[in-house]
Amino acid sequence: MQIIKDKQIIDDNWSYIADDADLKAGNISVSLARWHQDKAQLLSREGKLGVRIGPADVVDDLAPDLKTIQLIELDFTDFADGRSFSQAWLLRGRHHYSGEIRATGHYMTDQVFYLSRVGVNAFNPEKVEDLPIVLANLNDFTVKYQHSIN
Amino acid sequence: MITSHDYSPERPIKRSSMYQYNDNDQILVDERVAQFRRQTEQFLKGEISEDQYRALRLRNGLYVQIHAPMLRIAGPYGLFNSKQLRKLAHIARTYDKNYCHFTTRQNVQFNWPKLEEVPDILEELASVQMHAIQTSGNCMRNTTSDHLAGVCIDEIEDPRPYCEIIRQWTTLHPEFDYLPRKFKIAVSGALHDRAATQFHDVGLHLVKNDAGETGFKVIVGGGLGRTPVIGQVIKPYLEKKHLLSYLEAILRIYNLFGRRDNKYKARIKILVKESGLDKFFTLVEQEWQLIRDGNELSNERINAMKAHFVEPAYQADAVLDAGFSEQQQENKAFATWVKHNTASHKIPGYHAVFLSLKAPDSPPGDMTDTQLDAVADLADQYSFGEIRSTHRQNLILADVKQAELFALWQQLDGLKLATPNIGTVTDMICCPGLDFCSLANAGSIGVAKEINEALDDMDYIHDIGDLKINMSGCMNGCAHQSVGHIGILGVDKKGTEWYQITLGGSSENKAAIGERLGPAVAKNQVTKAVTTILDVYVKNRLNDESFLDMVNRVGITPFKEQVYANN
Numbered sequence A: 001m002q003i004i005k006d007k008q009i010i011d012d013n014w015s016y017i018a019d020d021a022d023l024k025a026g027n028i029s030v031s032l033a034r035w036h037q038d039k040a041q042l043l044s045r046e047g048k049l050g051v052r053i054g055p056a057d058v059v060d061d062l063a064p065d066l067k068t069i070q071l072i073e074l075d076f077t078d079f080a081d082g083r084s085f086s087q088a089w090l091l092r093g094r095h096h097y098s099g100e101i102r103a104t105g106h107y108m109t110d111q112v113f114y115l116s117r118v119g120v121n122a123f124n125p126e127k128v129e130d131l132p133i134v135l136a137n138l139n140d141f142t143v144k145y146q147h148s149i150n
Numbered sequence B: 001m002i003t004s005h006d007y008s009p010e011r012p013i014k015r016s017s018m019y020q021y022n023d024n025d026q027i028l029v030d031e032r033v034a035q036f037r038r039q040t041e042q043f044l045k046g047e048i049s050e051d052q053y054r055a056l057r058l059r060n061g062l063y064v065q066i067h068a069p070m071l072r073i074a075g076p077y078g079l080f081n082s083k084q085l086r087k088l089a090h091i092a093r094t095y096d097k098n099y100c101h102f103t104t105r106q107n108v109q110f111n112w113p114k115l116e117e118v119p120d121i122l123e124e125l126a127s128v129q130m131h132a133i134q135t136s137g138n139c140m141r142n143t144t145s146d147h148l149a150g151v152c153i154d155e156i157e158d159p160r161p162y163c164e165i166i167r168q169w170t171t172l173h174p175e176f177d178y179l180p181r182k183f184k185i186a187v188s189g190a191l192h193d194r195a196a197t198q199f200h201d202v203g204l205h206l207v208k209n210d211a212g213e214t215g216f217k218v219i220v221g222g223g224l225g226r227t228p229v230i231g232q233v234i235k236p237y238l239e240k241k242h243l244l245s246y247l248e249a250i251l252r253i254y255n256l257f258g259r260r261d262n263k264y265k266a267r268i269k270i271l272v273k274e275s276g277l278d279k280f281f282t283l284v285e286q287e288w289q290l291i292r293d294g295n296e297l298s299n300e301r302i303n304a305m306k307a308h309f310v311e312p313a314y315q316a317d318a319v320l321d322a323g324f325s326e327q328q329q330e331n332k333a334f335a336t337w338v339k340h341n342t343a344s345h346k347i348p349g350y351h352a353v354f355l356s357l358k359a360p361d362s363p364p365g366d367m368t369d370t371q372l373d374a375v376a377d378l379a380d381q382y383s384f385g386e387i388r389s390t391h392r393q394n395l396i397l398a399d400v401k402q403a404e405l406f407a408l409w410q411q412l413d414g415l416k417l418a419t420p421n422i423g424t425v426t427d428m429i430c431c432p433g434l435d436f437c438s439l440a441n442a443g444s445i446g447v448a449k450e451i452n453e454a455l456d457d458m459d460y461i462h463d464i465g466d467l468k469i470n471m472s473g474c475m476n477g478c479a480h481q482s483v484g485h486i487g488i489l490g491v492d493k494k495g496t497e498w499y500q501i502t503l504g505g506s507s508e509n510k511a512a513i514g515e516r517l518g519p520a521v522a523k524n525q526v527t528k529a530v531t532t533i534l535d536v537y538v539k540n541r542l543n544d545e546s547f548l549d550m551v552n553r554v555g556i557t558p559f560k561e562q563v564y565a566n567n
């Protein structure tokens, strides 16, 4: 599977491990609940770590751990739920998180410009055909009226 | 010395006192048109879902209504220039059925555009510095303000520069475009609140502190619609430099904590109510403390914005004209119009002129292409080329010399825009209702017409004086019935149209939500109920007591007794 990261199409070398599945080698991401539950085990294995957060999760809960997390996935259950936009802003603007923030799930390709402005730098599109669309839409606007992350 | 206020005849190019787009502003609206054109093409090809396109089109002002789409265009805090009005006329002619509709939020609506032509309409609008960005959808909407901003006699400070600063900040804000629900900001700079700041998600009131500096009183959590709520003061005095950081804090808290499980409980008013003002204040304050420093609005920015709203070239001798009082003595109809349809102006010899869009036989707020073109010409001739829209769906030419009022009145009269009923019982606010709106329970335009026909005696109307009737076709309350002195709300009873009447609402300084008179009345009884209410008032008022004052003094009982006397 390919994704977009930093405006490039790249191969994705991460896998998400469902809460009821066994951990595996390589770069993996887990839910926030699992992160809290299995933190020690997760930190003792090889490979990079990511956390997938839903719109209702509180990003401040992750703040102490951000140095050990290389990927945060913002999981959209509904494109209309705009909390993920503030979550991204908080991660970058408040907690100075510098790892990858990736949009995943049911967001719209028409939202990627805004997402990139609040600090999302990677996009896992719902369909592989959307990759070039995401890339193009990241350039929807060349001007802006307000400060944000970008 | 030549200053920026110098308007010598050698400089024939009129300096506008409206905000003028710079290159970036123009690029932004042009890019937005291109984006929406692409989205519409993709939708028509089936490449984006109905659901997704809905969210996108709403953020470009496009609703789908009963007969056709409806397109809502932003009137930034109610300001238009003559060129823009001519463009609206052109759009009405080319893409619609020769008319448009002015709304209670100072916007403009077209009721008959074709979906596939909307990108072209938006492109036309962009060519005259207009757009439909964020005029609907769950995002930050058009910022509204006092329709007499900059010219009224009771102003603390002109709110328009701040409105424009807010307009820009809210436009395409990347973090706050998918809010739990819509979000509306209103700004008032005068003692008399003409912008209903207590009924907005955020209301801003320019006030002076003890040191004589101006800042903002911030009101939060007000709103109309299903659950009308009077906003509460969250910050009695906010320094101007913190305006945007404070708004950002409020919006972030709302975006994160506003309810998303039930659209009827998703407005910020419910969040404020359910968490309590203290808790909400603490959340906002904590957030604000973390972002305020380094985010200040500089004096340079404020002053640069103020420079866009310079006063037009008023003539110092305008007040010396003697013909004006003679004309009023000689012509009673003119005098009546002056009394009701003009407002005092801060510059002696000038008046703000209301153009009544409430002629007896036309739907409230509607204007034809011919009227739009003609008003554009009148604005150029008499009022520095500028036009304003009001919360009560009328227009204003804000800067007319008294010497020219008579000529202007005659021309307005010919255009059916001089009905001398501003602020009276026939100056009704009325939503499109069942005739156009897919959400409506009941008609409103027809009822307004019937009330208008029953009240055909101008002397009687003037005798009743200040009385605001607001009528909405459903609970959404687009016509703000809950703050009408008389509110009329269409409700559905087993498939027939009924109307709930309330009395005593007000959106001004002493904000109040109207009290229900009793059970809803049938459609053919509404006009009778209204005329009965007026009769009770005329018979029972003290001296020059206004309708609202009387309702506040005696309560609803005397009205109720008469209206329901035969039931």
Ligand code: SF4
Residues within 6 Å of the ligand: B431, B432, B433, B434, B437, B438, B439, B440, B441, B472, B473, B474, B475, B476, B477, B478, B479
């Ligand atoms: S009040 Fe109801 S009927 Fe009237 S315009 Fe609004 S949604 Fe439509």
